[in-house]
Amino acid sequence: MTAPKPQPGILDIAPYKGGEAAVPGVTKVHKLSSNETPMGPSPKGMEAFRQLAGELHRYPDGAVDILRNALAKHYGIPAENIVCSNGSDEMISLICASYVGVGDEVVYSQYGFMMYPIATQARGATPVMAKEKNFTSDVDALLAAVTPKTRVVFLTNPNNPTGTYISGSELQRLRDGLPADVLLVIDAAYAEYVSRNDYSNGMEMVAARDDTMVLRTFSKIYGLAALRLGWAYAPANIVAVLNRVRGPFNVNAAAQAAGAAALEDTAWLQKSRDHNDAELARVGAALKGLGIEVVPSVANFLLMRFPGGAEQVKGADVALRQAGLILRGMAGYGLPDCLRLSIGTVEEDDMVIATLTKFIKG
Template sequence: MTGPQPRNGIMDLPPYVGGKESLPGQEKIFKLSANENPLGASPNALEAYRMAGENLEIYPDGHSVALREALAKAHKLDVNKIVCGFGSDELLQIMATAYLQPGDEAIHTEHGFLVYKLASLATGARPVSVAETNLTADVDAILDAVNDKTKIVFLANPNNPTGTMISASEVRRLHAGLQENMLLVLDGAYAEYVLTTDYEDGFALVEETQNVVTTRTFSKIYGLAALRLGWAYCPAPIAAVINRLRGPFNVSTPAQVAGIAAIEDQAHVQASIKHNDEWRDRLFQQISGAGFEVLPSHANFLLIKFDPENGLSAAQAEQKLNERGLILRGLTAYGLPDALRLTIGTEEANQLVIEVFQEMAGNNG
């Protein structure tokens, strides 16, 4: 074979496959497959983005100083421990690159975010999938999987695609069971949607330790998914490592200024939280009331399970939903072939979801 060849194992990586984007033949589509904010971005963020477009010939601030300062002020954090990235995915991949090598192991839960496994495999390390209990991370199972080869533990809290979370005390018990040379990465992509008080956002653990990183994204609560903007809060030595590996201008100027405006528009953030809380509860009640199994969620989506032996399969339900212009996320890639993930949408979309689920229940009653 001629031509450059990739490192062994690269072509064995399964490509990341997102949810459906379109439904050919449908006039009106409600895309409820990507956990996007149904209220969109803050008008202030949109205006800041438009204004930034007037100076596209100028390189962005390579250190995202103003954005980091806005994040530090909003969350009362040390600005020097904040690193911004091209989405939180970039930061997760950088940490895998920095702290994993062939022979190492990285732990993730069996239904955790797919990027953890892909980022680990890309380094030549071995990803270790740990069983969950009731689709929730099991700290004892994770700690049982830890050995001298373990270098990273990835934990999404709340988890995508299940919407489940573990308490602050369980997060701290997990950390206490790790050696000092093992990195605990707490992925808080959906942290802003958590309303329970028994939640560990990771910021305090970063301050107290040297081996915890927490990541966040602007793609969910801030509605800036198209800009690919994320950030991490890290101990200073880890921030120094990430800063050596990230691209020198990895966050564009439009993304930086839109991010700052989004942070400062807390009225929009609170409106997004309120909409999500109200409709998450209503959809849970209505869909479960129609006879479908729905997991309680701490995020901006619901996981709905189907029983092909006694009713509809997930594939059959997805087809019926598609016929009405509703796109949900199939979860076969996550090891959940009998489930669909429903993003909390606009009022119009949510009402249609309820209508279709009630129709499906009636047709299978």
């Protein structure tokens, strides 16, 4: 019996597993597995979304002009250097479709976003993993992984799932060390949460070069994950390529309107940052007090390493789920002794602390 065959390498891809949202037998669940904001959607974004209800029979603006102009004003960058997408996932796939092919290589950091190797393999190329140092992207290891076959280097900064970051000077050292024909993609999905003076989201590098781009998202601090809205700031030569391969209506009208409105929600955004800063410190200290190693994070989540290894993680995960708390297992990232906790409400975080205290201390 014959059947259509996929391209070579497709069946070798391990499907991406997102954070779970349900526990069998548990009615009320607290999802702390996908780095979603506990503050809910931007109120201004929600109102703009509601106002679109009577226009659902219309196609969205294929040029995404209102949103691109709003982003340009907000960040002080040219609108013509902005490309919008159906979430950052789509942008990653568009980049690989445009710049990666059979026989090429794509470099990414050891604990980087799993969509990088998936999008790479989907194009028949080879993902090359560079080891991290202390759960942090290692510029020397990334540069050492580059070969004449390298086409793209993906860097998540801050990194997910570790929450760590490299400084602006290290970011510049990475770019300076790469060949000019290698595209550096800086994925700054969690940039809004960072308050460190030595951090750079990389956007100033885009303005000065034609070989670097930055990815941003509305899924995290803006709370619009359900609408799937991402965007890239890139040089004109890269924008021209991406606009040739993206779909004509790849960003829906509701996402465009909600995103533009959310950019104006500055007071709500600061409230979200303040909540995250306070809970990162409070929850991190409490977990350390239980003997759990907590990786220092500048994002909206904490990576926890349990002293009892993978077996203790399994027990902790069972206890948490029985309490209706879903965290993210890290075995798929090569970290079977770790769980990742997305910062929740104060009440949710208290539940996590209490459950783990009971599990560890009995």
